[in-house]
Amino acid sequence: MKPVVLVTRRLTDAVHERVSRDYDAILNPEDRVFTRDELIEACQSVDAVLPCHSEIFSAEVIARLPARLKVIANHSVGVDHVDLAAAKARGIVVTNTPDVLSDATAEIAILCMLGAARRGSEGDRMVREGRWTFWSPAFMVGRQVSGKRFGVVGMGRVGQVTAERARGFGMEIHYHNRRRLEPALEKGAIFHETLESLLGAADVVSLHCPSTSDTTGMMNDAAFARMKPGAILVNTARGALVDEEALVRALTSGRLFAAGLDVFRTEPGGNPALAALDNVFLLPHIGSATTETRDAMGFRALDNIDAVFAGREPGDRVA
Incomplete structure (x- = not known):
């Protein structure tokens, strides 16, 4: 049988x-x-x-x-x-x-980065709702990622592929990992022994680490305060990594420019407080879809x- x-x-x-x-x-x-x-x-x-x-x-x-x-x-x-x-x-x-699923998830991470940086959700809603009635040089101005610093938290398989995709935008790769990679895998990326060091250096912080007792809520008020003013957070790993109330505070205060999120603490459903913000690009956990x-x-x-x-x-x- x-x-x-x-x-x-x-x-x-x-x-x-x-x-x-x-x-x-x-x-x-x-x-x-x-x-x-x-x-x-x-x-x-x-x-x-x-x-x-x-x-x-x-x-x-x-x-x-x-x-x-x-x-x-x-x-x-x-x-x-x-x-x-x-x-x-x-x-x-x-x-x-x-x-x-490394390639597919890396693609979604880049989509979240671009959607956040270029105000994708806000622009999409404006066109769909018939509110695109004007234009000026000051209209829908976002952030350019080319040549900026891309910070990877968790340089495993997905993190490495995402870093490779970010290199296509001419981005300088920084990363924090439990241990430093061999030079052949590092490919010139700059290693940070501490998360705090990475957060202070990166223009975009992309999360690719597992959810454990050590990483749950790692992105909290203190972490957001260490990030560069106007930085972007991307999370395609697990929602538990982020204190979502703290993220709302960082986004509404202007500490962060935007966030691109494919994962949430509550799934399915997401977070209504984040969904209400124009400077959040949201996807329904489709990294491997x-x-x-x-x-x-x-x-x-x-x-x-x-x-x-x-x-x-x-x-x-x-x-």
Whole structure:
């Protein structure tokens, strides 16, 4: 008999075809969001689960999973929605999907930077609402990013690709990371040992680090006060990195020129206080939302499931 695999959300047709071919697949074609109890119940008769970040595997949920469940193969790079220690204690393998979404997420980071710098949301609303009735040299003046300093917080796979895209604008790359990169990966980027040093140097600060107990709320009042006056914040990583009330204060006071955000503390939904501001460019967490990337993410998760049931170590194991 084939192992039973639960796919918690509607994935691409190509991924559904493969999982249905190789496993006894339980799909969710209606893309219904599971409640906690529904998730626990749905996992009772499966050998593997392929979830997204929308499914929260807390310690309490993991404690109620059946002994037959061998692997949680996440359709995401971030794994902050899974209690890794609890999974490890239960002997459940946890994997993620690194590498394959770096290009798509980097594209969104650049879009957020440009949308924030050039007042994209404000201009879009003006045209759509029929309020574009005048022009002058002082009309809709934004910030030019070419030749400015692009600061990367978290120089992992996505951070490195985003830095490479920013180089295309002639931007000088600065970064803060837990450890300095090798020169071949650094490519001339300027390393800052502390976040505070980076914040004071960059014209654009782009977040690419995971959400952990150390990074939650790292962008707070003190952090914004250290940023250059008129700087731009970009976040395509995790909403938990930013104290959103502090960000509203920094944006309304003029301390920051603008922000470009693809992630929020509350998802779905976002933050109404941020949405009310003209100087915020907003997207609904679509960093990896291309057909090519979503296919690759699903295939990568299935590669990890294949490895577990073949008795091999999965390549993307995180717990």
